[in-house]
Amino acid sequence: MVSQKIKTEEFWNPEHVVEKFWNGLKEGVIYAKKCSNCGAVEFPPHLACNTCGYPETEWIQLTGKGKLKSFVFTGVLNARLELEDRGLKYVCGEVELDEGPSLNAVILGINKKKGREIEDKLPVRVRPVFYDMGEYTTLFFELDE
Ligand SMILES: [Zn+2]
Incomplete structure (x- = not known):
């Protein structure tokens, strides 16, 4: 059984993801989320991994190239x-x-x-x-x- 415990406050506050993304663009930074489990990069950022469904992801910056x-x-x-x-x-x-x-x-x-x-x-x-x-x-x- 998969643990239901969610560690990130972002899960409870999804607008943080959206806000951080758009604020990043204003500063010339492209934020994405990287899955802590399978390493898939989610862009635009999502709370959970779309590839494996794992709920924990970390912020990374993309070059945009x-x-x-x-x-x-x-x-x-x-x-x-x-x-x-x-x-x-x-x-x-x-x-x-x-x-x-x-x-x-x-x-x-x-x-x-x-x-x-x-x-x-x-x-x-x-x-x-x-x-x-x-x-x-x-x-x-x-x-x-
Ligand atoms: Zn994943």
């Missing part, structure tokens, strides 16, 4: 209005971080021409961009070239 494996140009249905409003060129794509986790992310600075250029070169290296949206800072990526 990784590779862009695939991307799509956005259309009417999946456009990010907050980015369109700022006149940014971007695509949405799958980024695999060097530490393991993959995420769907926004990659800035890619117009149609650039997109065609990198299409045949995938995966390509990307680095993090801590983007100030005014009320909060969010994590985007850009080509690391």
Whole structure:
């Protein structure tokens, strides 16, 4: 029988995880959770491990570097209005971080021409961009070239 004893105060206070994550981005730090049992990295951070279900995880920092494996140009249905409003060129794509986790992310600075250029070169290296949206800072990526 698995012990039900939870040691972390975060379990009782889930907003701590969310708050720490977003405060981290404001300071240019990417926080994730690492499972104390199987070592899987959870990003965005979760309280418990999604891989093995173990309830104890520890905070780690990610470099935010990784590779862009695939991307799509956005259309009417999946456009990010907050980015369109700022006149940014971007695509949405799958980024695999060097530490393991993959995420769907926004990659800035890619117009149609650039997109065609990198299409045949995938995966390509990307680095993090801590983007100030005014009320909060969010994590985007850009080509690391
Ligand atoms: Zn685990």
